Amino acid sequence: xxxxxxxxxxxxxxxxxxEILFFTWWLxxxxxxxxxxxxxxxxxxxxxxxxxxxxxxxxxxIVIISxxxxxxxxxxxxxxxxxxxxxxxxxxxxxxxxxxxGVLVGFASGLLTSxxxxxxxxxxxxxxxxxxxxTRGLAFIITEGQxxxxxxxxxGGWRPFGLPADxxxxxxxxxxxxxxxxxxxxxxxGRSVFAVGGNETAAxxxxxxxxxxKTSVYVISGAxxxxxxxxxxxxxxxxxxxxxxxxxxxxxxxSVVGGASLAGGRGSVIGAVLGTLIFGVLRNALPQxxxxxxxxRLIVGLVVIVIVVVDQxxxxxxx
Amino acid sequence: MRKALLGxxxxxxxxxxxxxxxxxxxxxxxxxxxxxxxxxxxxxxxxNYAKLGAERQAKxxxxxxxxxxxxxxxxxxxxxxxxxxxxxxxxxxxxxSSLNGDFLTETIxxxxxxGIPVTTWDSDAPKSKRYAxxxxxxYASGRIxxxxxxxxxxxxxKVAIITSVGASNLQRRLDGIKEVLATAPGxxxxxxxxxxxxxxxxxxxxASGTSRYPDLAAWLSTxxxxxxxxxxxxxxxxxxxxxxxxxxxxxxxxLLREGKVAVLVGQxxxxxxxxxxxxxYDIKHGKMPSMPIIDSxxxxxxxxxxxxxxxxxxxxxxxx
Numbered sequence: 001x002x003x004x005x006x007x008x009x010x011x012x013x014x015x016x017x018x019e020i021l022f023f024t025w026w027l028x029x030x031x032x033x034x035x036x037x038x039x040x041x042x043x044x045x046x047x048x049x050x051x052x053x054x055x056x057x058x059x060x061x062i063v064i065i066s067x068x069x070x071x072x073x074x075x076x077x078x079x080x081x082x083x084x085x086x087x088x089x090x091x092x093x094x095x096x097x098x099x100x101x102g103v104l105v106g107f108a109s110g111l112l113t114s115x116x117x118x119x120x121x122x123x124x125x126x127x128x129x130x131x132x133x134x135t136r137g138l139a140f141i142i143t144e145g146q147x148x149x150x151x152x153x154x155x156g157g158w159r160p161f162g163l164p165a166d167x168x169x170x171x172x173x174x175x176x177x178x179x180x181x182x183x184x185x186x187x188x189x190g191r192s193v194f195a196v197g198g199n200e201t202a203a204x205x206x207x208x209x210x211x212x213x214k215t216s217v218y219v220i221s222g223a224x225x226x227x228x229x230x231x232x233x234x235x236x237x238x239x240x241x242x243x244x245x246x247x248x249x250x251x252x253x254x255s256v257v258g259g260a261s262l263a264g265g266r267g268s269v270i271g272a273v274l275g276t277l278i279f280g281v282l283r284n285a286l287p288q289x290x291x292x293x294x295x296x297r298l299i300v301g302l303v304v305i306v307i308v309v310v311d312q313x314x315x316x317x318x319x
Numbered sequence: 320m321r322k323a324l325l326g327x328x329x330x331x332x333x334x335x336x337x338x339x340x341x342x343x344x345x346x347x348x349x350x351x352x353x354x355x356x357x358x359x360x361x362x363x364x365x366x367n368y369a370k371l372g373a374e375r376q377a378k379x380x381x382x383x384x385x386x387x388x389x390x391x392x393x394x395x396x397x398x399x400x401x402x403x404x405x406x407x408x409x410x411x412x413x414x415x416s417s418l419n420g421d422f423l424t425e426t427i428x429x430x431x432x433x434g435i436p437v438t439t440w441d442s443d444a445p446k447s448k449r450y451a452x453x454x455x456x457x458y459a460s461g462r463i464x465x466x467x468x469x470x471x472x473x474x475x476x477k478v479a480i481i482t483s484v485g486a487s488n489l490q491r492r493l494d495g496i497k498e499v500l501a502t503a504p505g506x507x508x509x510x511x512x513x514x515x516x517x518x519x520x521x522x523x524x525x526a527s528g529t530s531r532y533p534d535l536a537a538w539l540s541t542x543x544x545x546x547x548x549x550x551x552x553x554x555x556x557x558x559x560x561x562x563x564x565x566x567x568x569x570x571x572x573x574l575l576r577e578g579k580v581a582v583l584v585g586q587x588x589x590x591x592x593x594x595x596x597x598x599x600y601d602i603k604h605g606k607m608p609s610m611p612i613i614d615s616x617x618x619x620x621x622x623x624x625x626x627x628x629x630x631x632x633x634x635x636x637x638x639x
Contacts, residue, residue, distance in 0.1 A: 034533070036532075042527065049523045149548065149549075151570065152549060235519070235522070236519050237550035238548045242391075242392045243519065287527065290510055
């Protein structure tokens, strides 16, 4: 079993590398000009923007592995960002506590979601659909159609811990991905998440506290979505109610491309992060091909289908 | 926020009262004109100035009430639903910024047939029977952006254009830009980016485009996405690359002052609201608009006149 997970991540890495190779070849510059795609600055850019999706995708993958689904991340991102930005810009709070308050919003929405799923027994699809509406709605009520301009208060070399600001998002992503990958693979809690997703009844009979496992995954998903929202505000310089509209689908797609099965019991945190990078490279490189900007929706859709179909075929072969 | 919630509660109560009344009787108060002003969406910051303009004009007349109503975010079907509800609610006039003019044409005509005057602002529905349109001539304002670019670049260099595919007014601005650039053989359009109305995507594309084309001479934008946040233009070196963009909502003017942005083309944001209310008020009092298309003109703002512009803006915002 364990070997299989490793194999699956291996194939995601291969797809990512092939993608990078392809665009490096396709966008090869004439003469001695620097390569427009294959350069350190551009990779940092891809990492920075992919982090916005990637952090939330870590949470989404855990929820999907547990057999659930979370449709709220995009809206939670917007609400957490709006709350953090409002406290920072209007409330005059220092940056760190303002953004921490934003993350608390994610915890709260995660608790609400798990309450609806565990206590009221709503299907996750419905519960998170409701929470998506509530959180997006709150973001609109707080902003009243305006936005909070974080960039004008963060003006000039903002260097958290002495690091360039562009590195912050990728580092947060990396740290969280490593922590949750370890939690999911080396700890009892992680194995419980897989067990609940694989067969809930069996998990219950084997003594796993299923309600607690479910509560934990939705709270984690909410909190990580909120961290994504804070990262988005810092990258974008703006807290706005309509930011990250529709991102939940990109986030779910990243987890699935990274090997998570919507049937539950299968997937990985690292896979989800690799999935967001696969999309991040596409988002970055496609518009560099003249005229391709109008095709990228179509190509992204095709890529999702092709990768998942290939994954299914490989899985059948191995089984 | 509390006021908004109260508003929702009152509206809900009014609906319940209306339903239980059954006969659609409206309470007779002093003769107030109820105008519904419909922007494209509630989440687009520029429209808040239109709201301010409309409310101020209404206050000046004294007997006009403004109903400000729109979908939370741009959604054509929801906007049509709101327009239909304005007809069934028998408002005294409607002024709308169309998300999709052709899609709304039939409903606008239905309102006019029902005796409710309709005007459009910012984004027209040219095939409808609307009394008048107030706003920029998009094609002409696109040409202005093109002319500014040709002038700034001395007629040569690589430019990249930012737009969002789908909205007809942005398409006309794009046509205007491209037509002028075509007259300058030394200017090459390296790419027209579709940012899909997502300002995060705009920032990402400007960053990757800047590294892709190190010798880029200008970014031209049909909308304000590059200048609504400081971060989108952060990677642009203004000494090498000029940014020419639509819209003048902050922090755009600060960016202009600091030299990050070269030229901004501002619309008559307050006028969208105040002129629409004036038009409807006149129509209700038997005075028809002199022409169907009222060109609001644009403000071309550069480093030279930005201080004047800001002073004028502040005056309009405070209403003094």
